[in-house]
Amino acid sequence: MRSIWRTLDRGLARDIGLVCLADGVVGLSYGAISVGGGLPLWVPILLSIVVFAGASQFLFVGIVAAGGSPIAAMIAGLLVNTRHVAFGLAVSDVIGGGWRRFPGSHLMTDENVAFAMGQDELKQKRAAYWAGGIGIFICWNIGVVIGGLAGSIITDTDVFGLDAAFPAVLLALVLPALRDRSIRTPALVAAVVALAATPFLPAGVPVLLALGGLLFYRAEKPALEVAS
Numbered sequence: 078m079r080s081i082w083r084t085l086d087r088g089l090a091r092d093i094g095l096v097c098l099a100d101g102v103v104g105l106s107y108g109a110i111s112v113g114g115g116l117p118l119w120v121p122i123l124l125s126i127v128v129f130a131g132a133s134q135f136l137f138v139g140i141v142a143a144g145g146s147p148i149a150a151m152i153a154g155l156l157v158n159t160r161h162v163a164f165g166l167a168v169s170d171v172i173g174g175g176w177r178r179f180p181g182s183h184l185m186t187d188e189n190v191a192f193a194m195g196q197d198e199l200k201q202k203r204a205a206y207w208a209g210g211i212g213i214f215i216c217w218n219i220g221v222v223i224g225g226l227a228g229s230i231i232t233d234t235d236v237f238g239l240d241a242a243f244p245a246v247l248l249a250l251v252l253p254a255l256r257d258r259s260i261r262t263p264a265l266v267a268a269v270v271a272l273a274a275t276p277f278l279p280a281g282v283p284v285l286l287a288l289g290g291l292l293f294y295r296a297e298k299p300a301l302e303v304a305s
Contacts, residue, residue, distance in 0.1 A: 084204035089192070093209050096188050100131070101216035107134060108224025114142035118225045125221045129183060129214060132157050160288075164190045171202045184210030263290035 085093070104125065111121035116138065124134050133154035140150035164185055171193050172181035189209030196202040267290030274283035 084200055085208060089196075089201075089205060090208070093189075093192060093205065093212060096192075096209065097212035097216040100188065100213045101220035103131060104217040104220025105224035105227070106220075107131065107138070108221040108226075109228035110135075110224075111138045111142075112225045112228030114138065116142065118229070121221050121225055122218070125218050128154070129186075129217070130154070130158050130161075131186075131217070161185055168193055168202075168206060170199065171206050173203065181207075181210070184214055186210065186213055188213060259294060263293040266290040266293050 107125075108118075108121050112118055121134070121138065124137065128134055128137075136157055137147075137150040137154045140153060141147055164187075165182065168185070168190055172178060184207070186209070189206050192209045193202040193206035196205050267287035270289055271283040271287040274286050278286075
C-alpha cells in the first residue's frame with residue numbers, strides 16, 4: 078500500500094482523495110435512504126460490502142422500498158452492472174494476475190477505472206486503480222453506516238435531497254471529459270436515448286440502451302508530425 082501512494086503524484090492523490098470523500102457522502106445518503114425507507118440497517122451494510130456497486134444498490138433499495146420484488150430488483154441491478162464487463166476488459170492488465178484478480182474485480186468502480194485509464198504508464202494506472210478502489214470502499218462503507226444510523230432518526234430523507242448525491246458525483250466525473258469534441262456527441266446521444274426510454278422501460282434498461290451512443294464515437298486522429 079505504501080508503494081501505491083509513493084507512485085501517485087500529489088495532484089492525482091488529491092483528486093482521488095476528494096472523490097473518496099464525495100463517495101462517502103453518497104454512501105451516507107444511501108444508508109439514510111435505505112433505513113428511512115423501512116429497511117433494517119444490516120441490509121444496506123451487507124449490500125455495500127458484498128455488492129459494492131452504488132448504482133445497483135440504489136436501484137435495489139428503490140425497487141424494494143417501493144414494494145417491488147427482490148428478484149426484480151436483483152435482475153435490474155445485474156443489468157446496470159453489465160457495464161463492468163467492459164470495465165474488466167479495459168483494466169485487466171492493470172489489476173494484475175493471481176490472487177489480485179478477486180479483490181481487484183470487487184473494488185472496480187466507475188471512478189477508479191476512470192482514474193486508472195487516465196494515466197499513461199502501467200505502474201501509475203495500477204497505483205491509481207488500487208488507491209481509488211480501496212479508498213472508495215472504506216469511505217463508502219463508513220458513510221453507509223453513519224447514514225443508516227441517521228436514517229433511523231430522520232423521518233423523511235426526501236426533504237434533504239439525499240437521492241441527488243449519487244448522480245451529482247457521477248456528473249462531476251463526466252463533465253471534464255465533455256471538453257473533448259469526440260466524446261460530447263456520443264454522450265449527448267446517450268443522454269437523449271436514456272431520457273426518452275425512461276418513462277416506458279423498467280429501471281436499468283434505459284442505461285443499457287444509452288450504450289448505443291458509442292456508435293457515434295469517432296476518435297480524433299493525432300496530428301502528423303512534420304519531419305524537419
